[in-house]
Amino acid sequence: MYNFDVETPVTVADAVAAMAAEDAQALGGGQTLIPTLKQRLASPSTLVSLKGVAEMQGITRDGDSLRIGGATTHATVAADGSYPALSALASHIGDPAVRNRGTIGGSLANNDPAACYPAAALASGATIATNTREIAADDYFQGMFDTALEEGEIITAVSFPIPQAANYQKFVQPASRFALVGVFVAKYADGVRVAVTGASNEGVFRWTEAEAALSANFSASALEGLSVSADNMIADLHGSAGYRAHLVKVMTGRAVTAAS
Amino acid sequence: MPKDTGIGAATVRREDVRFLTGTGEYTDDITLAKQTYAVFARSTVAHGTIKSIDTSAAELMPGVLAVFTGEDFAEVGGNPAGWLINSRDGEPMKEPKRPVLAHGKVRHVGDAYAAVIAETVQQARDAVEAIEADIEELDAIVDMNAALSGSNFVHDEIGTNQCFDWGWIEDNREATDNAIKNAHHVTTLELVNNRLVPNAMEPRASIGSYKASTGEYTLHTTSQNPHLTRLLISAFVLGIPENMLTVIAPDVGGGFGSKIYHYGEEALVLAAAKRLNRPVKWTADRTESFLTDAHGRDHVTKIELALDKDGKFLAFRTDTKANVGAYLSNFSTATPTFLHGTLMAGNYTVPLVYVNVKAVFTNTAPVDAYRGAGRPEATYSIERVIDKAARELGMDPIELRRKNFVKPDQYPFASAAGLEYDAGNYDALMDKMEEVADVAGFAARRAESEKNGKLRGFGVNAYIEACGIAPSNLVGVLGSRVGLYDAATVRVNATGNLSVMVGAHSHGQGHETAFPQVVAEMLGIDPAVIDIVHGDTSKIPFGMGTYGSRSLAVCGSAVVRATEKIINKAKKIAGHMLEASEHDITLADGVFSVAGTDKSVTFGEVALKAYIPHEYPLEDIEPGLEETAFYDPANFTYPSGAYACEVEVDPETGKVTVERMTAVDDFGNVINPMIVTGQVQGGLAQGIGQALLENTSYDENGQLLSASYMDYTMPRADDLPMFAVDHSQGTPCTHNPLGVKGCGEAGAIGSPPTVVNAVIDALQSGGKDVTHIDMPVSPARVWEAMQ
Amino acid sequence: MTKVTMTVNGKTVSGDVEGRTLLASFLRDDQGLTGTHIGCDTSQCGACVVHVDGVAVKSCTMLAAEADGATVDTIEGQANADGSLNVIQQAFQDHHGLQCGFCTPGMVMSAAALLKENPKPSEQEIREYLEGNICRCTGYHNIVKAIMAASGQDVTAIAAE
Known part of the structure; x- marks a missing residue:
């Protein structure tokens, strides 16, 4: 890995501010990003760890809608059960140790063409909330590793309408x-x-x-x-x-x- | 009744405690004072001419201490092949030099052409990126047929990509051809034995160090045979006198063949340590392991089996191209020849065998022995073609094999491929397999699978291997440049405990537990007082290492011989102490007694006397109690087995699931059944991995597509079932003192054809006209075959 | 360099790390806890599994800086207080659940995490939980058996030795 600084903001506002640094990159669970950095395929100056941002953690249910904080781990989603198919999906991403670190925001921001979460978000017509706006899943996914996210934009939450x-x-x-x-x-x-x-x-x-x-x-x-x-x-x-x-x-x- | 100690006891392993508590010491765990770090610059192209390498910027990078290129090693020797093969026309094989660092050309992706030594790993890695290498890319030679027909050469100086064209047994060639021409039935099969990456979980690592005051070098390295590494570095590569070089292989995290060989990184860290007068460590990352560890298998074979109208085998004929990669690794020429062709008669009385192997250089990683080494290739070819023949003739595959088995009254049996099998009972193994695998219940299980929309298949296999490698006189005639004995020293300390120094290296095989079981049984003492020392050339007389399922059969026999010498000397000492003739002394339960009397001394008392030789007949007996033995086997050993596999195939996706896997093996006598079972289970996983999962894939440019665990499918826990393993049908080896045969490779040899036979059976049961699918039998390949 | 402080195996430790320092490297190189192994670069093999704040993570895929303030448990802290093997370690020895030992620390740490979540896992549940721990030696048979035994289940019916 090339060296970089690590920032650990605790609010979205601080995270957004940290992302303003040149060549800053958001770090979710790092389960894809860190292996990529090991191969020296990216050279961010600063990694902004989103793990400590409290408002991006956890799952809340509001009627038939489930809102999942962007920094919520796969393990947390797997254990939730409010949207059983989504929890089942989360329970088979990677392996248990990966699920304890990897986050839904990180997965959707990366948009690996073989990742699981994009299928759930798109099939559910989910809404991806960022620090600046809300994006419908139909508009969000723009091709392999390509999304509607702007530079410095952070996925703060994902809302899923719970299907029948x-x-x-x-x-x-x-x-x-x-x-x-x-x-x-x-x-x-x-x-x-x-x-x-x-x-x-x-x-x-x-x-x-x-x-x-x-x-x-x-x-x-x-x-x-x-x-x-x-x-x-x-x-x-x-x-x-x-x-x-x-x-x-x-x-x-x-x-x-x-x-x- | 199972024993709880000594030979035959399922003793739990003493070495486990350090591994389970995180206190094992693997090479990368070792940090020497003032240690520096090496990182290699490796070719990103498969084939290229090195026009220039400019290291000046790299040398100025922070922390950089030295940069090496191939120029620095132009005058030293190459890493040699350990076995000379002569072609059918008598010409010796082509042996291009394998330098420490690539010089002139790079020949595979990952070929190292420079190395940076720096204060930290990251500094060294940064500096590698600052090396300016002008490498002109050449067309890559990947396909073996193209390699043999083209005029583009991996090694220009030899003017061909063919290393050798070997025939075995050449004198049988014409007779075999005639037998096939005139046979009632000939079954032909073209198959690929897929290239595998060994993937020991511990990546290779080496630390070179040098003591300027004495001129002594030490190499800590991930090796299965430190003495051979020392010999190669001393005699061929760097010329360091053997007595000035200590090679230490501490705890080693698996090898499976890949750590038998000497690699250039080992020479580099030694040379660098001397230049810098500081220790130099290199640790591979997993990608480097994929690119540079010696790979396994990679044969393309056409096999023909001739049968008479009753199903008796008349001849096997094979035509094989064996990929040796870009350079000859140490045993790469023995693997596709004498470890393969000599097994091509299998367990059968077939009178004629002819094997042709063309070894081919390509711009890929070197290929060498990997768990089984040649014998899995032989077994796969034979056992797949027999299965196909059974289908073509409408015969039961088990009955067809039984009809051709060597029978118990035929030993010693001279096989048509040139080996003399000493003992075995293949029908008994097959009987046991049918019982353990519940062959009788298969029809019901198949019906149940069909109810669930799955196709179920049953596959069977019989194998024989040649282990206990090997009689030096015999292999010398066949081209080996080394002897294949092993050595042990038994040192009885004054206080009665023992250090046993063994040439075999333990990296998962449990020698630290099993060898004491042998010595304790012979001496009648508690195995807990016996310590095994291995892996350090400064402590051990000599050794030829661990591979070819040889540790117990060869090194264990040396331990027995050394222990016998101890007993003989101890009897002399006891005789003196008891004022009796040594010939009247008996040893039982650790006590020496005078036969027919109540006079006795304990083993401990004799040991003490040997080291405090008061009132001691110094004119007849030397003080001390330490003996060394070198053991050179009289023959190979011949483990054999009968395996069964049941698979389910999902006809919609092509996915194959192994439902039941049964291994019934004849390992002769068994010292520790727990360890033996574990060895078989591990071999089965690797064999199932080869059959269903593991695929080493180079593209046409010589780029390795499966260069990480993201693309190379390692068998995981949920890919495998529980295994049924039985070794109750042992027929003792007749020529070594323990009657043991070796168990390390069996599982990986016996399982691949068993699994593929089962898949074909499943597909045929579903009405699919599929007679063969190449390994790995992936879902995609099964689905394509069904279309 | 950043200063990180964490509780490792019950002891407070701290050190100066670069941003890029992995937790695995911090444990191995700075703390000398070399029982945590590194077997791959892609977060697949699991030789580096440790517990961070009570859950299993791959320490080669986590930055040391991210573990600042965390509680970390490694293989070196697993034995009983008297130094004897804990129930999982003992079961691995009793059932020959290890050979070369390189993957073993990760296996034991994953097994411990599993049994915390699921005290009586089935064979299939164990196999699925070990998806991220690769062993090249054992074929997993005896690892699965050892974990079942460690959870107090009768394994006498599971094949030989």
Whole structure:
């Protein structure tokens, strides 16, 4: 690692101020960032640790909405249970030690194309709150490792409308245990949303044909006849584009069955 | 009734206490006074010409003490291959120099071309980035066929990428060809034995130090055989006199073959320590380990099996290309030849075997022995093609194997591949396997899986390996440049406790517990008073190290011989003390007695007498009680086994789950069944890893795609089932004093074909016309095969 | 350099660290607690697992500066007060749950965290919890068995030795 300073603000305001330093970078749980720094692929001057910001910690439920502080760990989300499919998803990110450090804000800010949380946020139509604004999930994810966040902007919280039914199915990339393909299906009164992670070169995306079919008939059989194009799917040593496209459909069907 | 001490007891391991309390001492845990740190500049291209290396900026960086390049080692020797292979035409193999640091060319990604020594690791790393290396990239040679046909060479000076073209047994070539031409049935299979990265959990590390006042060097290093490392550095690389170099391998966090070899980093830290007159430490990070540890396997093979109408095997013929990578690692030429071709008759009475192996240089990391080393490759080829033959002939795969097994009354049995098997009972192993694996219950389990939408398959395997490496006279004829004996010194101290210095190094095998069980049994004393000393060339007579499942069979035999000498001398001393002939002295339960009398002295009293030789016959007996033995085995040992695997395949995703794994092995006599079972379990995990998970993938530019745990799939706890392991069917080895055969590699040899056979069985049961899938049998590959 | 102070195995320690100093390095290099091992660069292998404020973390993926003021427990602090092996350590020895010993400290620390959360885990729960701890020697069989035994479960039915 190149050397850097570490700032440990305790309020969002202080964190934002610290982020104003040149080449400052926010540090959530560090479970992706620190390995990246070890490879010397980034050289921030200052890391602004968000772990100590009290107002970014914890989970509050307000009716059918769940608000999760940006610095809340995967382990905390996993233990919560107010939104069972989301907790189940969190309980399978990384491993227990990673879950004790990694945060939802960090995961969404990084937007790894194989991460789990982006699928939940997009399928749930979540709202990403930052120190300056609120961003709808549909506007937030802008491609692999690319988001609507501006420089210095910090995810302070994520709000999830709790669906009537939901499920996440992850087919793991066997080495990293990230998603080779992960599908989050969420059923709301006004329709079904399906978000896919791990599969596309564009990062997380909504499978709108499946959403339409499932909104009409929330059953795996509704997917019969649909197919997923392999165009623009990721191809690597763990699976071809065609295999990933195939898995999208299989995992969607399983998620629907599990949610039904 | 299991014993609670001595030979055959499942004694818990004494070494565990330090590991469980965090007080083990691995190389990177050691900090020497005034220690400095080395970091290497490594090639990011697979193949390139070094035009220039400018280290001037790096030398001015904070904390930097020295920068080395290949120029600094241009005049010293190379790291040699330990085994000379001659090609079929009699030509000796090609042996390009393997320098300490790349010189002239870089030949694989990770090839080190410079090293910085600095006060801290981070300073050294910063300075490495300041080295200006002008390396002109050349086309990478990755594919073995392209390597053999092209005019682009990894080593220009040899003018070919073929290291050798070896035939075994050359005299059988024509007869084998004829047998295959005229056979009732020939089954052919083309397969890949996938390249693996050993991945000992402890990355390699070395600390060189130098004492200017005496000229003595010390190397602390992660080694499976410190004496060999010393020998190679002394005799070939740096020319440091052997008596001026101590090599210490302290606690070592696994090896699996990768730490047998001498590596350039070891020579570098020694040379740097002398230049700076300060200790120099290097510790690999995991990426360096992936890029530079010797890899394993990487064979591409076509195998043919000829059978008569009754299913009797007539001949095996194989054509293999073996990737040796960019340089010859120390045992890289022995692994695909004498550790592979000689096993190509398997457990069978097949009369003819012909093996052709072409070893090929490529711009990839060197390939050498990895757990099993040649024998997994042989077993996989044989046992996969037998399974395919059984399907083609409509025969039961177990019955087809039994029909061709060497039978118990045929020993010693001269195999068609040139070995003499001393003992075994393959039918008994198969019987036991059928019982332990509950073969009878498989149909019901398959029906249950099918109810859940899964395909269930059953796979079986029989293997034999040659261990206890190896008779020096024999391997000398075959091209080995070293002897493969081992050595032990038993030192009885005056107060009656013992230090046993052994040449084998323990890095997980439990020698510190198992060797005392042997000595204690022989002397009739408490094993707790016996301490094993290993891993330090200054304390141990000599040793050829730990690999090839040899520690107990070879070094353990040396321990037995040395202990016998102790007993003989102690009897003389006791005879003197008891005023009786040494021939009348018996030893039982640690007490020397005069046969037929009640006169006796204890072992402790004899030890004390040896060191306080008052009233002692100095004219007949020397004082002291310390004996050394070198043991050179008369033959290889031949562990064998019958394995079974049951898998479930998810037909929608292609995911394979190992549901049951059974290993029934013949290891001969067993000293510590707990340790033996543990060795098998670990081997099974590595074999299942090879079969289903582990894939070393280079792209066409020679970039290693699977260079971290993010892409190289290590078996994890949730990838594996509980294992059923049995070693009740032992037939003792006939030629070593303990009757032991070795157990370290069996699991990794027996399991890969078993798993793949089970997957094919599952797919066939689901009506899929799939006869082979190359390892690792990943979900994606299974799914593609089903399409 | 920043000064950090933390409680390690019940003892207050402090040291000056760079921003980039990892907790694992602080423990190993500054405190001499070399039982915590480093086996990878990508937060996968788990040889470096310690407890920070009572939960398992990978100390090679946490900055020492982030542990300022924290309570840290390492393998060196796990034995009983009289120096004897604690129940998990003893079970690892009794059931041969280790070979080369390099992954062992992380395994023991993860096992301790698991049993705190789940005092009687099933075989499957143990295997899933150990997802972030890689062992190359044992094949995990005896590690799983040892953890079951440490939790007071009868393991006599689990295969041989």
